[in-house]
Amino acid sequence: MSRQQDPQRPFFSFGNPFQMIYKGSNLSPKLLDLLKTFEVTLAERLKKLKPVDREDVLRLSWMRYAMESLCAIHTDIKTLITALEFPVCDWDDKWIDVYLDNSVKLLDICIAFSSEISRLNQSHLFLQCVLHNLEGATKQFMRAQSSLDGWRQHISSKNPRLENCFAIMDSLAETIDLPKIKNSAKGKVLMRAMYGVKVVTLFICSIFIAAFSGSMKNLMDLHVPETFSWAEAFTDLRASVNNEIRNIYSDGRVTVLKELEAVDTTVKKLYPIVQDGLDPVEAEVVQYSTSDLRIQTEKVSQGLDLLAKEVDSFFRIVLTGRDALLCNLRVGGNVTNTMQPTDDIQGQAVR
Template sequence: MTHEGSHSLFSTLGAVIPHFSLHRSGSGSGSPKRHPVLQEFENKLVEKFDALKEAGEELGFLSIDWLLQALSVVLSTHANVEALIPNLTFPLSSRDDKWVDEYLDDSAKLLDVCNVLKEGISELNEYQMLVQVAIRNLQGKDGKDANYYRARNALQDCMGVIKKKDTEYKQGHAKSKLESCSSMLRTMGEKLVNPKAMEAVKGNGFLNAIYGAKVTTIFLCGLVVIALACKPKRPLVNLHVSSQCLWASSLLSLQQRVKEETDKRKNKGSIALLGELDNVDLLVRRLYEVVDKKLNEKSVFFNTEEAEELRVLVQEFATGSENLGRGLAPLEECVNELFRLLIASRIALLDILSSSKEK
């Protein structure tokens, strides 16, 4: 998967340093004014949030395809930040030290988020392997009892995986990595409620755009985290952003729709918020009941109505597993790309700041 501008957020910044001054001054000059290129950046962000909302209605919020589109928004937003750099100055006042420290701290936390997401995806891949074992044995041509015993064991293991993930979220148990990750993102989101961090940059377009990219990353990565979890105890990341951001209303509208859909899923009794995983989990439980009942009754599946019902159910199971599996590799690729972006950005920013202090 190729993402336009997927190199460092600050790589272009290093290249254009001779064209503007990176200095520290006691106060800014003039009143805050939105740069026309920043205006374009924010308009694009409005379009992306609106498109995500529309795609959610079509694909299903927190489905694999929707999450891929959400992560694509994160990556392209970072790329659009780079496009701002050649057109903007970057004056740093003494108060901007806090912004730099916060950015470096937040990017380190987002690197941890990427690692947890990769572990979550790896767990789903292992779950998929068990599902495939069950499918191969249920689709066996010989119809031997041994196949059904192996299928039942694999289905039982699948239920054990989901039960373990579910148990991790119940009170009295230590937080799982995904739960801890969700809490960390929620805390980062709460820090964004106060607009003073934006006031300190006095309308500098680049830092405002960085703020937009950070909000986008915290919100959408938070959704990927809860999608990979089971019955998260805490609510979704709830962001409150300043109305001075052109994209604020689009973000809040999307946030509300996602909340409505996830609440509906929870009230329905779904263990998994990831649409495809929830579907496969339901089929795992149904097939286990059917196969276990037949093995306990010591009856055989002949060309009967029951055998046809089983065949249809297994085919549905195979399709559900395919829908889940095909999105995991692209999802992991997006997470890896975000990890590379964050690493490169940290290195480039530190190099630029170090150079500016030497001048």
């Protein structure tokens, strides 16, 4: 999905881009430095996220790193807010309403992701049954076939929680544009930084939804004006990842997650053998395929567990940021130390 943006303006490599962008806005050197630090860091994170090999796209290890990067970016914006010393009383009511609304939507998306990771992990039980029935001295082909059928049905089924993410993503995309800031230099810095966070958050979440749902409906081709110093890094990353995801889907695969795809390939080799019965020629094929299946099953299980931890971390970061803002609204204080991530939340994170 793509959103219509303002026409891109040329980006000139000479001079100070921050002075050019904020000419006449009376930003102090301190504010310019804070913004520059945030945007340079954002650009570096995006560059590191670009897969070295296109085969890494939608690999669980890469998805874990993508979520880890998203956590870091959200922590960066909290650090910026603290450094700005921007009191809540100076925040526009619209900013607060949008932030609180968006944070709830992100929490819902995290819950959906955790639900899907848990569902995929349940498929591990089917594969364990397959291995148990094929690795013993007496091979139970009928039971192995039943477990293989169960695995394929489980993997191809749909998670209703993910269906709800489509509408949530559409709603988040509607608030992505930069608001007009008139009389607040700190507000301009904050909103510009928040724009970057929203763009990257939408992009990464759209990748996860595409990977988990089996649909490219919400794969976003967001366009960032070239006046942002991180625009080139983002555009390069977006093109690389989205193009590869579309190529993967064009092949009509059962699953687009690379580790699960490897399992599916082995399952396809085993299925006709366990269905028709074993002959001496196929004995060695079963042995090697079963060994491969065990290795691949462990990789999937470990990859999903690590990914679940990163989704849990993102949930905590969004929740602590939301709670900190609500706390400051009640006491009328500054958004300072309370905006830093804490470990005070027990039992709140998605499991």
